[in-house]
Amino acid sequence: MTRKRNVPKWAWAAGIVVILAVVGVGMALTMHRAGPAATGTTGVAHGDHTHETEAELWTCSMHPFIVLDEPGDCPVCGMALIPKAVEAPALAQDKERVVAYWRAPMNPAEIYDAPGKSAMGMDLVPVYEDELVGGVEIRIDPVVEQNMGVRIQAAERARLARSVHTWGHVTWDETRTYDISPRFSGWIQTLHANFEGQNVKKGDPLFTVYSPELIAAQEEYLHARQRLGGPGSGYNERLLASAKRKLLNYAMAPSEIRRAEKRGRALDTVTITSPYNGVVVDKRAVEGRYFGAGTTLFTVSDLSRVWVEAHVYEYEVARVRAGQQASMVLPFSPGESRTGKVAFVYPFMEGKTRDITVRMEFDNDDAFLKPDMYANVTIETGTGDSGVVIPSEAVLRSGSKETVFVRTGKGRYTPREVLTGVTLDDGRLHVLQGVAPGDQVVVSGQFLLDSESQLKEAVAKMMEAVNPPAPEARSMDSKEDDFLEDM
Known part of the structure; x- marks a missing residue:
C-alpha cells in the first residue's frame, strides 16, 4: 500500500506566497511595457501644479519625427535614441x-490697437489671438534664438506709398515750340542766327531780308503819314493806322x-527779329536764298x-492720373533727382511695346x-x-496661405494667417x-520657426494617433437608460 505523506501547513503557506509574488512581478512588467496607453493615465493635477506620471519618450536627434516609448536605435539612420524633452x-x-x-x-481692414x-462711429470689435493662430505656438531658448538670427520689426500704421517705376526720355515742350515763317516773300541778305542750338531772345535779329512786298508796304505807310495834316484828316488817320498795322503783321x-520814318523813305533791307525766347532747333535759312510766303525758316523751342x-505698361496705367507727383534721375547723375508732375496720359497704346506713353513736365531753368x-x-x-x-520678407507664402510669426513673449512665437493688400x-x-x-513680427529666421511649428504640429498629431485619449466614462444613469432602451 502506498503510504500517504503529510505536508506541514507552513509549507503550503510558503508556496502560496511564492506563487502570488511571481504573478505580481509578471503583471508589473506587463504594465511597464504597455506604458500610459494601457493605463489611460498621463498625469494627476493638483491645484495649479501637474505631477508627471507619463512614460519617458525617446527620439532621434537627426530625425525628430521619430518618437518611441522605449530606448533603442533610430529606424532611419541607426543612431541611438535620446530622451525627448517634454514642455511643461x-x-x-x-x-x-x-x-x-x-x-x-x-x-x-480698419484696424486699431x-x-x-x-x-463710421460704431464700436470696435475685438479680434482674439486664438482666432488668428495659423499653427502651433513654439518656445525657443534665447541662445537658440540668437543662433537662428531671428530679427523682429514692429508693424506700424503708415501712409500707403505706392509708386510706378519706369523709364522715359526728355523731349521738347510742344506748347513752347515755334516756327518762324514770314508772311511775305523775299531774299535773305544776312543771317544773324547762323547755326542750330543757338540761344535767341525775344527781339534778337535773325536775318536781314530784301522784299519788294515790304518796300511797297513801307511806301504806303510813309505816303499816308505825309497826308496826315491835309484835308480829310480823319480818313488819313484811318489809312495811316491800316498801313502801320500791315507792317506789323509782316513782322x-x-x-x-521808326528808322523808315526818320529816313523819310522805304528801307531796302529789313531786319527780322525773333518773337520768342528759346533755342534754334531747326534752321533752313541760308544767305542769298529766296523764300516764299509761309516758308518755315527757323524753329525755336523754349527749353526752360x-x-x-x-x-508705362498696361497693367499699371490704371493707377496713373494727371496731376500726380513724379520724379526722375538721370543715369549719369544718380544722386540728383528732379521733381515734376504728370500732365497727360495718352489715350492709345503702342502696339509693338504694349505700353502707354505718360507725359510729364519738368522745369529746366538751368538748361x-x-x-x-x-x-x-x-x-x-x-x-x-x-x-x-509690415516688411514683405516677414510673410511666408504657401499656395493661397499667407503666414507671419508674431512674438508674443520672451522666446514665444505664434504663427498667424494674414490677408495682405x-x-x-x-x-x-x-x-x-x-x-x-x-x-x-519676425523678418529674419521665420523659415526655421515655421519648420519647428510644422514639426511640432505633425508630432502632436502623430502622438494623438498613437495614444488616443481615453473615452469619457459614461454615467450610471446613461448606462441604465441604454439598458432600458435595449430591453
Whole structure:
C-alpha cells in the first residue's frame, strides 16, 4: 500500500506566497511595457501644479519625427535614441483669451490697437489671438534664438506709398515750340542766327531780308503819314493806322518802322527779329536764298520747361492720373533727382511695346536737361490713405496661405494667417487682416520657426494617433437608460 505523506501547513503557506509574488512581478512588467496607453493615465493635477506620471519618450536627434516609448536605435539612420524633452503644460491663466487688435465691424481692414470708435462711429470689435493662430505656438531658448538670427520689426500704421517705376526720355515742350515763317516773300541778305542750338531772345535779329512786298508796304505807310495834316484828316488817320498795322503783321519790328520814318523813305533791307525766347532747333535759312510766303525758316523751342515721356505698361496705367507727383534721375547723375508732375496720359497704346506713353513736365531753368536724354522715372500713385504695413520678407507664402510669426513673449512665437493688400515702396506690404500696429513680427529666421511649428504640429498629431485619449466614462444613469432602451 502506498503510504500517504503529510505536508506541514507552513509549507503550503510558503508556496502560496511564492506563487502570488511571481504573478505580481509578471503583471508589473506587463504594465511597464504597455506604458500610459494601457493605463489611460498621463498625469494627476493638483491645484495649479501637474505631477508627471507619463512614460519617458525617446527620439532621434537627426530625425525628430521619430518618437518611441522605449530606448533603442533610430529606424532611419541607426543612431541611438535620446530622451525627448517634454514642455511643461501652460498655466491656467495662459488659456485666457487675449485680444490681438480691434477692428471696425463694417470694414475688417480698419484696424486699431485699442478699443474705441470706427470711422463710421460704431464700436470696435475685438479680434482674439486664438482666432488668428495659423499653427502651433513654439518656445525657443534665447541662445537658440540668437543662433537662428531671428530679427523682429514692429508693424506700424503708415501712409500707403505706392509708386510706378519706369523709364522715359526728355523731349521738347510742344506748347513752347515755334516756327518762324514770314508772311511775305523775299531774299535773305544776312543771317544773324547762323547755326542750330543757338540761344535767341525775344527781339534778337535773325536775318536781314530784301522784299519788294515790304518796300511797297513801307511806301504806303510813309505816303499816308505825309497826308496826315491835309484835308480829310480823319480818313488819313484811318489809312495811316491800316498801313502801320500791315507792317506789323509782316513782322516788321517797331524799331525798323521808326528808322523808315526818320529816313523819310522805304528801307531796302529789313531786319527780322525773333518773337520768342528759346533755342534754334531747326534752321533752313541760308544767305542769298529766296523764300516764299509761309516758308518755315527757323524753329525755336523754349527749353526752360521740358517734357519727359515715360512708358508705362498696361497693367499699371490704371493707377496713373494727371496731376500726380513724379520724379526722375538721370543715369549719369544718380544722386540728383528732379521733381515734376504728370500732365497727360495718352489715350492709345503702342502696339509693338504694349505700353502707354505718360507725359510729364519738368522745369529746366538751368538748361541741364537736354532733349533725348534717358531718365529713370518714378510716379507716385498712392492715394494718401494710411494702413498697417509690415516688411514683405516677414510673410511666408504657401499656395493661397499667407503666414507671419508674431512674438508674443520672451522666446514665444505664434504663427498667424494674414490677408495682405498691395505691395508698397521700400519692400513693404499693406496688411488688411491679422496684424495690428505694434505687433512684433519676425523678418529674419521665420523659415526655421515655421519648420519647428510644422514639426511640432505633425508630432502632436502623430502622438494623438498613437495614444488616443481615453473615452469619457459614461454615467450610471446613461448606462441604465441604454439598458432600458435595449430591453
